[in-house]
Amino acid sequence: MSQTSPAVRRYLKRLMILMSCYLFLLFAAVWLFRHGPALGVLAWPLAVAPALPIIGVFWAVMRWLIEERDEYQRMLFVRQALIATGFCLTVTTIWEFLQSFDLVPPGNGGFGAAVFWFIGLGIGGIVNKFTLGDAGC
Amino acid sequence: MENRLRVLRAERNWSQQDLGERLEVSRQSVNAIETGKYDPSLPLAFRIAELFDRPIEEIFVSPSRRSSKAI
Numbered sequence: 119m120s121q122t123s124p125a126v127r128r129y130l131k132r133l134m135i136l137m138s139c140y141l142f143l144l145f146a147a148v149w150l151f152r153h154g155p156a157l158g159v160l161a162w163p164l165a166v167a168p169a170l171p172i173i174g175v176f177w178a179v180m181r182w183l184i185e186e187r188d189e190y191q192r193m194l195f196v197r198q199a200l201i202a203t204g205f206c207l208t209v210t211t212i213w214e215f216l217q218s219f220d221l222v223p224p225g226n227g228g229f230g231a232a233v234f235w236f237i238g239l240g241i242g243g244i245v246n247k248f249t250l251g252d253a254g255c
Numbered sequence: 256m257e258n259r260l261r262v263l264r265a266e267r268n269w270s271q272q273d274l275g276e277r278l279e280v281s282r283q284s285v286n287a288i289e290t291g292k293y294d295p296s297l298p299l300a301f302r303i304a305e306l307f308d309r310p311i312e313e314i315f316v317s318p319s320r321r322s323s324k325a326i
Contacts (some may be wrong), residue, residue: 190284190293252283
């Protein structure tokens with residue numbers, strides 16, 4: 119078996135397509151909101167559009183877990199995803215309480231929960247490397 | 256889980272990569288099993304046993320048997 123499994127290759131391909139869609143939709147939405155005509159009710163789907171490829175990345179991650187046949191690699195990634203979920207929930211929970219007591223300004227400065235989840239995946243990889251000697255994919 | 260995978264592999268002059276290819280798992284998986292960092296599932300343990308043509312208990316040391324010996 120090569121170092122990169124077919125499941126990982128499929129995941130990376132999906133990730134590249136989805137991130138390309140995300141960049142396109144994000145720039146299109148920002149441009150249209152700033153320079154386009156009055157959007158009316160279309161503003162709603164346009165605002166949601168950049169979120170769809172991000173949701174697609176969650177789908178791609180789950181597909182990878184299902185399609186990966188190497189059980190050790192799968193276990194590494196499950197650990198990574200659990201750490202990412204814990205990190206994301208911790209950060210967003212703390213942030214909400216700080217906002218509730220007016221210690222930080224409202225809004226998230228563009229850093230949604232997904233950003234913290236993806237950062238958490240990186241942390242999960244580091245934890246795997248230190249505890250098991252393998253970071254995973 | 257303690258096991259004799261490294262010995263059995265060495266007897267055949269297989270690298271971890273060679274064994275991984277025969278078992279259809281990554282070299283990292285073979286290394287993790289050999290070093291006892293990861294316990295394989297029952298289907299993978301059977302695949303390993305069939306590849307080496309040995310019963311599972313000749314390759315993997317039962318943790319309960321090992322602890323009872325220690326007592």
